[in-house]
Amino acid sequence: MATAERTGQCMCGAVKLTALPKAPELHACQCDMCRRWCGSAFVEFDVAPEGLDVSGPVKSFVSSDWAERAWCDACGSTLWYKLTVPGHETYAVSAGLFDNAGGFRLTKEIYSDRAPDGYSFAGAITRVTKQQTEAQFASLGEGETP
Numbered sequence: 001m002a003t004a005e006r007t008g009q010c011m012c013g014a015v016k017l018t019a020l021p022k023a024p025e026l027h028a029c030q031c032d033m034c035r036r037w038c039g040s041a042f043v044e045f046d047v048a049p050e051g052l053d054v055s056g057p058v059k060s061f062v063s064s065d066w067a068e069r070a071w072c073d074a075c076g077s078t079l080w081y082k083l084t085v086p087g088h089e090t091y092a093v094s095a096g097l098f099d100n101a102g103g104f105r106l107t108k109e110i111y112s113d114r115a116p117d118g119y120s121f122a123g124a125i126t127r128v129t130k131q132q133t134e135a136q137f138a139s140l141g142e143g144e145t146p
């Protein structure tokens with residue numbers, strides 16, 4: 001289900017984004033890499049490659065054989081996780097760049113069993129464990145972890 005474009009920016013305003021979400025849904029990742037990258041869970045919405053327009057100073061880091069992570073080179077804001085598996089290219093754009101997280105609701109948490117003991121997401125969301133998440137990634141034909 002498509003939804004309307006959202007515009008967002010990094011903390012300093014140097015990077016501006018226009019994104020057309022694939023669906024009006026937020027997803028959270030509790031994996032160890034996202035935790036270190038963001039300081040907590042990474043909350044994002046998915047955007048097809050043709051649905052994202054970006055201007056400004058972007059740097060990216062190849063974080064695995066199938067993904068890279070991007071940030072603003074001026075202020076360090078987390079911008080997106082990009083799945084780079086051929087045929088599956090998708091941007092998981094940081095919801096925090098958009099006012100009110102785009103106005104979307106959290107529907108899914110992956111690596112749910114890797115969440116710290118001290119906090120958690122409330123509500124009836126789909127929770128996918130590390131093992132289940134990695135089985136889904138393995139089905140893409142690449143590796144074990146995002």
Ligand SMILES: [Zn+2]
Nearest residue numbers: 010012072075
């Ligand atoms: Zn910035």
Ligand SMILES: [Zn+2]
Nearest residue numbers: 029030031034
């Ligand atoms: Zn993650």
